[in-house]
Amino acid sequence: QQQVKQSPQSLIVQKGGISIINCAYENTAFDYFPWYQQFPGKGPALLIAIRPDVSEKKEGRFTISFNKSAKQFSLHIMDSQPGDSATYFCAASPTGGFKTIFGAGTRLFVKA
Amino acid sequence: KAGVTQTPRYLIKTRGQQVTLSCSPISGHRSVSWYQQTPGQGLQFLFEYFSETQRNKGNFPGRFSGRQFSNSRSEMNVSTLELGDSALYLCASSPMGGHEKLFFGSGTQLSVL
Numbered sequence: 396q397q398q399v400k401q402s403p404q405s406l407i408v409q410k411g412g413i414s415i416i417n418c419a420y421e422n423t424a425f426d427y428f429p430w431y432q433q434f435p436g437k438g439p440a441l442l443i444a445i446r447p448d449v450s451e452k453k454e455g456r457f458t459i460s461f462n463k464s465a466k467q468f469s470l471h472i473m474d475s476q477p478g479d480s481a482t483y484f485c486a487a488s489p490t491g492g493f494k495t496i497f498g499a500g501t502r503l504f505v506k507a
Numbered sequence: 508k509a510g511v512t513q514t515p516r517y518l519i520k521t522r523g524q525q526v527t528l529s530c531s532p533i534s535g536h537r538s539v540s541w542y543q544q545t546p547g548q549g550l551q552f553l554f555e556y557f558s559e560t561q562r563n564k565g566n567f568p569g570r571f572s573g574r575q576f577s578n579s580r581s582e583m584n585v586s587t588l589e590l591g592d593s594a595l596y597l598c599a600s601s602p603m604g605g606h607e608k609l610f611f612g613s614g615t616q617l618s619v620l
Contacts, residue, residue, distance in 0.1 A: 427607055438511070438597050438611030439550070484550065488606045493563040494540070495606050497550040 399487050401498025408505050414472040416501045418485035421466065425487035429495070430459065430470050433482045442483070443470070475505045508533055511612035513598050519618045525586040528615045532579050532600030539581040540609065541573060544595040553596075555606065556581055585617075593619045 400419045408414045418428075426447060431439035445452045445459040445468065452459045458471040472479055485498040512531040520526050532539050541553040552565040556575035573583040579600075585592055595616050599609040 429607070429609075431609075431611075436613065438599070438613050439609075440611065441608055444607070493538075493555045493557070493606050494552045494565070495609060496552065497542075499549045 399485060399496050399498040401485050401501060403501060404499070405502045406504070408475045408503065410475065410477060410505055410507050412475050412505075414475045414479065414503055414505070415469060416483055416485065416503075417467065417469045418498050419465075419467045420487050422487070422489060423466075424489040424492070425496075426490045427488040428459070428461065428468050429486050429488070430457075431484045431486060431497075433484065433500075439484055472503075475503075477505045477507045479503060480505050511598055511600050511610055513596075513612035513615050515615060516613070517616045517618075519620060520588050521620050522588055522590060524588050525584060526588060526617060527582055527584045528596055528598075528617075530581045530583075530598030530600075530612060532581070532598075533602070533610055536600035536602050536610070537579050538601040538603070538606070539575055539579060540599045540601070540606070541581070541583050542597040542599065543567075544597055544614070545593075550597070553583065588619045590619050593617060 429444035430442045432442045433439040443454045443457045447463045456473045461468045482500045486495050488495045514529045538557045540555040543551045554564045559575045570586045575581045595614040597614045599611045
């Protein structure tokens with residue numbers, strides 16, 4: 396019940412294309428769903444986050460879509476750029492749980 | 508503001524030894540969490556501290572322990588090292604009382620030979 400399942404494991408997208416990463420969860424106690432971006436040699440950095448009372452959140456080229464009934468959420472990267480090449484982690488945090496559960500990660504490569 | 512600082516950056520130990528890793532959170536952040544990152548298991552939660560109290564712990568053996576000091580700096584200790592403990596150990600601090608908006612350090616890469 397604590398798992399967050401992420402797909403695909405890796406993704407190759409052409410420059411200017413749309414990158415889509417999907418995640419699913421089981422635990423209905425999760426109430427905060429962030430996405431983190433990690434470059435080699437660095438720790439993950441918070442990219443964008445959403446709460447279950449909102450179905451979509453957009454920040455620049457990054458959009459989270461959230462489907463509460465299906466217990467699924469996804470990250471869309473519009474106009475993907477080579478600089479977006481990194482590993483992306485979806486995550487979930489339960490109310491008062493003082494922990495964040497991470498998906499397995501998606502390695503994104505944007506071809507120039 | 509300075510980011511989360513982890514020391515040392517790299518560490519090589521042999522089986523059976525113990526190791527202590529250090530983390531200095533962003534100034535004003537009182538919550539510090541530790542994660543183990545490996546290629547096969549991804550990011551696994553170790554424990555979280557707030558105001559010197561451990562509020563949550565992951566599913567790791569008792570060889571993994573941590574503590575937080577009054578200035579919010581944190582240390583984690585691994586005793587009787589095993590080959591499988593080789594990993595990147597990440598520390599994250601949070602400005603919130605809960606577990607949102609984690610700010611990660613660059614980690615300590617531990618290699619156990």
